[in-house]
Amino acid sequence: MGYRVVVAGATGNVGREMLNILAEREFPADEIVALASSRSAGDTIEYGDTGKMLKIQNIEHFDPTGWDMALFAIGSDATKIHAPRFAAAGCVVIDNSSLYRMDPDVPLIVPEVNPDAIDGYTARNIIANPNCSTAQMVVALKPLHDAAKILRVVVSTYQSASGAGKEGMDELFEQSRAIFVGDQVEPRKFTKQIAFNVIPHIDKFLEDGSTKEEWKMVVETKKILDPKIKITATCVRVPVFVGHSESINIEFENELSAEEAQNILREAPGVMLVDKREDGGYVTPVECVGDYATFISRVRDDSTVDNGLNLWCVSDNLRKGAALNAVQIAELLGRRHLKKG
Incomplete structure (x- = not known):
C-alpha cells in the first residue's frame, strides 16, 4: 500500500523535477496528482519517464x-x-x-543533516525545504562539523540562472543569442545583463547592505546545523543554466587537515568527493546537472587562520537544491511517521 501524493506547481522547473525524481526513485505512490494555476488546468504532464x-x-x-503529502513549488504568495x-x-x-523556513514550529530539513528534526512536523503539519544554496552547503559542512566543530564560514556562491526560474533561463539564452548577432540586450528578470557577466545581487537588499539570499544562507544554516556557527555570505548570479557552485572557507575549533577532511567527505552521505590535484580533477556545474550528489573538490588547508580549510562545492540546484531534497523529505516522512502497509 502506497501514498497519495500531490505535486503543486507541477508545470514549473522545480515541480517538473519533483515529478521526475519521484518516478526515478520509485517513490511508493499509489496515486499522484499534478496541480497548477488555472492557466495550466486541463493540460497534461508526464510523470518522469514512465509514460504515464x-x-x-x-x-x-x-x-x-x-491525501497523505503535498510537495509545494508554487512560491510564497x-x-x-x-x-x-x-x-x-x-x-x-x-x-x-521561503515562507515557513524560519517559523519555529516548522522543521527545516536536509535529510543527510538533521533528519531527527522532522519529528516536529506535527505542530503545523508543514515541513520546509531550505534555500538551494543552503542545502548543498550544509550537506558538505555537516560531517566536518561533527569531526572538528565549525566556528566560522565564509561562502561565496556562483548561482545559475535556473535559480530565478524559467524566466531566468530564458533571459540568459535570449541575451546570449542577441549578443552573438549584435542585437540590443535588455535586462528584464535580472537587474543587469546576465549573459557573459556576473551579478553580485540575488533577491532584495536589506538595511545592512546584504541581500535576502545571503541572509537566508546565514539563518537557515544556523537553524539546520548549529546556531553558534558564524557565517557570512556573498551570493552572485552567473551565466550558467543549471548548477550552483560555492567557494567555502571554514574555520574549525579543532585541528582538521585537508587529508582528514577528504577522508571524511569521501564517506559522507549525499557527498561525492572528486578532488584530484591535476587539470580537470574537480567538478563544474555542467557536470553535476541531473545528478543527486553534492560534489566536493579543491579541499585544501587555509594557512591564514588556525584550523582552516577551503573547498569547492557544486550541485544541481533544481535537484538537491529543491526537488530532490523535497522528495528525500517525503521518503523520510514516510519511513518515520506515515508508514503504509
Whole structure:
C-alpha cells in the first residue's frame, strides 16, 4: 500500500523535477496528482519517464482531504493561501518556498543533516525545504562539523540562472543569442545583463547592505546545523543554466587537515568527493546537472587562520537544491511517521 501524493506547481522547473525524481526513485505512490494555476488546468504532464500522463488540476479547486503529502513549488504568495488549507485537511505539506523556513514550529530539513528534526512536523503539519544554496552547503559542512566543530564560514556562491526560474533561463539564452548577432540586450528578470557577466545581487537588499539570499544562507544554516556557527555570505548570479557552485572557507575549533577532511567527505552521505590535484580533477556545474550528489573538490588547508580549510562545492540546484531534497523529505516522512502497509 502506497501514498497519495500531490505535486503543486507541477508545470514549473522545480515541480517538473519533483515529478521526475519521484518516478526515478520509485517513490511508493499509489496515486499522484499534478496541480497548477488555472492557466495550466486541463493540460497534461508526464510523470518522469514512465509514460504515464497526468492531467493538471487547478489548485484553487482541489480538495486535499484524504491525501497523505503535498510537495509545494508554487512560491510564497500561493503557499500562504494553500499550505494551511492542505495541512488542516491532514495532508502534510513539504514546502519549497521561503515562507515557513524560519517559523519555529516548522522543521527545516536536509535529510543527510538533521533528519531527527522532522519529528516536529506535527505542530503545523508543514515541513520546509531550505534555500538551494543552503542545502548543498550544509550537506558538505555537516560531517566536518561533527569531526572538528565549525566556528566560522565564509561562502561565496556562483548561482545559475535556473535559480530565478524559467524566466531566468530564458533571459540568459535570449541575451546570449542577441549578443552573438549584435542585437540590443535588455535586462528584464535580472537587474543587469546576465549573459557573459556576473551579478553580485540575488533577491532584495536589506538595511545592512546584504541581500535576502545571503541572509537566508546565514539563518537557515544556523537553524539546520548549529546556531553558534558564524557565517557570512556573498551570493552572485552567473551565466550558467543549471548548477550552483560555492567557494567555502571554514574555520574549525579543532585541528582538521585537508587529508582528514577528504577522508571524511569521501564517506559522507549525499557527498561525492572528486578532488584530484591535476587539470580537470574537480567538478563544474555542467557536470553535476541531473545528478543527486553534492560534489566536493579543491579541499585544501587555509594557512591564514588556525584550523582552516577551503573547498569547492557544486550541485544541481533544481535537484538537491529543491526537488530532490523535497522528495528525500517525503521518503523520510514516510519511513518515520506515515508508514503504509
